[in-house]
Amino acid sequence: MRRFVEAGVSPGDLPDAASRLLLNPHESALLTELLRRRFGEREREEALRHGWCVVDITSAAYPERLKQISDPPLALYVRGDPAWLSRPAIAVVGSRNATLYGRSAAEALASQLALRGLVVTSGFARGIDAAAHRAAVRAGGGTVAVLGCGLTVDYPRGHESLREMVAQHGCLVSEFPLETGPRKENFPRRNRIIAGLSLGVVVVEAHEKSGALITARHAAEQGREVFAVPGNVFSPSARGPHRLIKDGAKLTESAEDILVELAAVFTPQPLASGGAAPAAGTVEASVYAALTPEPVHADELSRKLGLPMASLMPVLCVLELKRCARQHPGKRFSLA
Amino acid sequence: MRRFVEAGVSPGDLPDAASRLLLNPHESALLTELLRRRFGEREREEALRHGWCVVDITSAAYPERLKQISDPPLALYVRGDPAWLSRPAIAVVGSRNATLYGRSAAEALASQLALRGLVVTSGFARGIDAAAHRAAVRAGGGTVAVLGCGLTVDYPRGHESLREMVAQHGCLVSEFPLETGPRKENFPRRNRIIAGLSLGVVVVEAHEKSGALITARHAAEQGREVFAVPGNVFSPSARGPHRLIKDGAKLTESAEDILVELAAVFTPQPLASGGAAPAAGTVEASVYAALTPEPVHADELSRKLGLPMASLMPVLCVLELKRCARQHPGKRFSLA
Numbered sequence: 131m132r133r134f135v136e137a138g139v140s141p142g143d144l145p146d147a148a149s150r151l152l153l154n155p156h157e158s159a160l161l162t163e164l165l166r167r168r169f170g171e172r173e174r175e176e177a178l179r180h181g182w183c184v185v186d187i188t189s190a191a192y193p194e195r196l197k198q199i200s201d202p203p204l205a206l207y208v209r210g211d212p213a214w215l216s217r218p219a220i221a222v223v224g225s226r227n228a229t230l231y232g233r234s235a236a237e238a239l240a241s242q243l244a245l246r247g248l249v250v251t252s253g254f255a256r257g258i259d260a261a262a263h264r265a266a267v268r269a270g271g272g273t274v275a276v277l278g279c280g281l282t283v284d285y286p287r288g289h290e291s292l293r294e295m296v297a298q299h300g301c302l303v304s305e306f307p308l309e310t311g312p313r314k315e316n317f318p319r320r321n322r323i324i325a326g327l328s329l330g331v332v333v334v335e336a337h338e339k340s341g342a343l344i345t346a347r348h349a350a351e352q353g354r355e356v357f358a359v360p361g362n363v364f365s366p367s368a369r370g371p372h373r374l375i376k377d378g379a380k381l382t383e384s385a386e387d388i389l390v391e392l393a394a395v396f397t398p399q400p401l402a403s404g405g406a407a408p409a410a411g412t413v414e415a416s417v418y419a420a421l422t423p424e425p426v427h428a429d430e431l432s433r434k435l436g437l438p439m440a441s442l443m444p445v446l447c448v449l450e451l452k453r454c455a456r457q458h459p460g461k462r463f464s465l466a
Numbered sequence: 467m468r469r470f471v472e473a474g475v476s477p478g479d480l481p482d483a484a485s486r487l488l489l490n491p492h493e494s495a496l497l498t499e500l501l502r503r504r505f506g507e508r509e510r511e512e513a514l515r516h517g518w519c520v521v522d523i524t525s526a527a528y529p530e531r532l533k534q535i536s537d538p539p540l541a542l543y544v545r546g547d548p549a550w551l552s553r554p555a556i557a558v559v560g561s562r563n564a565t566l567y568g569r570s571a572a573e574a575l576a577s578q579l580a581l582r583g584l585v586v587t588s589g590f591a592r593g594i595d596a597a598a599h600r601a602a603v604r605a606g607g608g609t610v611a612v613l614g615c616g617l618t619v620d621y622p623r624g625h626e627s628l629r630e631m632v633a634q635h636g637c638l639v640s641e642f643p644l645e646t647g648p649r650k651e652n653f654p655r656r657n658r659i660i661a662g663l664s665l666g667v668v669v670v671e672a673h674e675k676s677g678a679l680i681t682a683r684h685a686a687e688q689g690r691e692v693f694a695v696p697g698n699v700f701s702p703s704a705r706g707p708h709r710l711i712k713d714g715a716k717l718t719e720s721a722e723d724i725l726v727e728l729a730a731v732f733t734p735q736p737l738a739s740g741g742a743a744p745a746a747g748t749v750e751a752s753v754y755a756a757l758t759p760e761p762v763h764a765d766e767l768s769r770k771l772g773l774p775m776a777s778l779m780p781v782l783c784v785l786e787l788k789r790c791a792r793q794h795p796g797k798r799f800s801l802a
Binding site: 375 | 696697708719720780
């Protein structure tokens, strides 16, 4: 009966026959579906009015990977192209109260993963999630944001431009009816979808009680890979990833650590050999412009550009991956 | 024959009979002993003149743990009390070019380990090694420095006061004759002794080619535990520890992670329940004086004391272990 309670439907709302059906897990699922569909009619029309869609579990657009979890959502409300949901994806998740280091690590990873052809899934929260969505799009890839509220709800505040960005270069999805508020109990449920859509979950920063650890637990239970980015042992935000590594998650320094583990299920796109200059007006372009054929120490670049090291390093990482920059011993960088 | 080459004795130096003996590993060891003893007579007298001693493998003062390795030194030159060599010890090692973070982590760990009754072994090098030796002594514990040169050689320069400190609160040891220079090939050999004296080895920071990784490899081969402290994924000094963790070393955030693994072989001293104020004139005393009964954020303490966070945090760690300080949620600290 737990599922109904979690979905906000109390057992008292159900007719007697339905209560009896709940004793059988298979029929209980059918019942859930019926209930959802009844909910769904009005909703479906409302979604269509916005130009969004509802992808239910019988639809060809419903991602196969998500069907494999023990408790798949019966329908997803989708803003953007639902085709993104079925591409090979990896979740990059972490704390809302991220440090500069955490955001930089999330950006470096998400860009690297996007460049190799993986969709970056995350939870659209402030901090690590937002950094991951943005970096994936900026690297030219796609991203999927799984919400803990309905699609029409403006949450978290201040994410208007990120919302547009994700809708253009991926999609926003939610299993909750359109106007559902960001209730606290929605988020742990939402996290099973983040994991369920992905081949693996990377936790970048997480306090000991962070929801990112719930996403990692879902991934482990679903048989997906769990990755964790280490950090400063004095930083409370590194406690979560360190806990996961102690429990068997793969310590992750770069996308390569992830690609190696996924080799059996995902073939990465080869990196462009070109080294085409990055688009003008981006941070990448300014860093690229500061590089010379002679190797220069990263500290000097940091001073020259007025960019803190934690912001500069992920950009250099990406330029290196794009074959625009080259790293030399002693943290020095040159044009490739 | 490899052992002789490593020890700087070329096969050409040996009589024919000796060359033949080398084919038998057991007899080869006897030969090595004979050669060493011949070397040893003059040396022994010279050592005694300094008030130092020579502990050979037949002596009761020779540490049992070191006898268990495949290639134990036949004799050790010891400055300080050789009894320290037989106490339960843990090695804390890492890069010469340590970062502030690395030194702080080494200090926090070495103090915590010393407070729980473990001797801290290290290689007397600049950076992590020096930080570990100093912190162990400052926490009231003992430390053993294993040198890659003879005891009379002033190497590395600038370690005069550390040398005195170690001789007073532990000992300096070397298997090399007193005036042996710090030859490059001595250090990998020296590292087997660091590991051999210890129940486990903690690598704090290490570039990918650091000697600390050789010490860790020796520890693994000797069946000792290997621990590694994670760090910033953009920092080259974290590459070594991260490599070790990927290969199975225990991720280590604090002394507790080490004590748990050593539980079968070492019973830690209980922490003092007292919370006696730290000795005047120490950094610990200034931080202690800045604490109040009301919790204060670490950032504020850092500003107030003019101490960077990376230096402040290990001191707070130690004060907490000594029951002088108490940590509250949100990185805030008060008097205990």
